[in-house]
Amino acid sequence: MRHVAVAALVALAVAGCSSSGDQTPTASGAAGPAATPAATTQPVVTASGSGSPEDDEAAGVALPVSRIATAPGTTLTVLDAPDGEVAQVIRAEDVLTAPGATPLVFLVARQQGEWLELLLPVRPNGTTGWVRADAVVVTETAFRIEVAMEDFELTIYEGLDVVLETAIALGADGMPTPGGVYYIRELLQPPDPTGLYGPYAYGLSGYSPVLDEFAGGQAVIGIHGTNDPTSIGNAVSHGCIRVPNAVVRRMVEEVGLPLGTPVVMLEG
16 A cells, blocks of 8 residues: 555535535635645656656647646745746645645646746646746656546556556536646545545646536535445536545555646547
């Protein structure tokens, strides 16, 4: 079993994931209740780019090695271009369920000289910003997750090797799971492993394209277990990816995916 550091948690408010009546989505921007952060041992790194220290002009993904940038503190100022103007300040308290227990990580999209373009966990999905490479701690991971939405399948790769494959549930009509490139921003452990979210939930860097808020928190897209195994293989959630509980346990306890692991949502 891979070592996983698990912090205690009270309630989980990851994205629009449940289809049960007591999880009605709302439309305010209030922060969600605290949830059990289960941050993996390594903060991990990026997912768009070649993994080479050279300038990387292709901001695609699905490559054997990805780079992850970890902020040394709880905030990170990002620019609109290399040596450009301040675009925004990313604060852990704004983008993490348990900012005191989870590092602030980003996926590296590409490198240009001493500058890194980072994929940011903010709206709109796909937003990026630039920082100097020496402003963050950069690590690498060979893991990546690919989600074939048309086939309701999730595959975990380590380099070119398939580590795990599973059937999944996705967003229902009108509440779609968004395509694109994202990354794991946090790992949470719900207080009830037999509940709506199963024993673990990964919060991703993306958001629901149709919901502003869900269950009192931000409508963050996640990957989590489920108390309804019959939902697997169907479009039934509010946008999150459901996997069987035994599978999400394997993902956390055996595979040990690091924070920052890229997640590629394939629509076709």
